[in-house]
Amino acid sequence: MKVKVLFFASCRELAGTKEIAVTLEGAENSTEALRKKLVELLPALEPVAWGITLAVNHEYTDPGQNVQLKDGDEVALIPPISGG
Structure with missing residues (x-):
């Protein structure tokens, strides 16, 4: 299964790219598995x-929520917003 991952703000800086395609194997098809793979x-x-x-x-998604992903899903990583 392949998902498209989009990076924003500090996540984009850390990843060094704005998006990648990630392949998750077998039963590893959740947002938790995606975090580990990333x-x-x-x-x-x-x-x-x-x-x-x-x-x-x-x-x-809600914090701590583990969502099941499907082939072709798009997942955006959005870091916390800080400032004053």
Whole structure:
């Protein structure tokens, strides 16, 4: 199964790209599995991988929610917004 991953803000800086295609194998088809795969592919994401918000096909997921992904899904990694 292949999903398109989009990176925004600091995630884009850490990843060094604005998007990649990620292949998830077998039963590994959840947002949790995707986070693990992204850290494996892009180790620089490890410090933020579990603290970022994910949007699957333009729908934000709840913190800690493990969403089942389908072939062709688009997942956006959106870091926390800071500022004053």
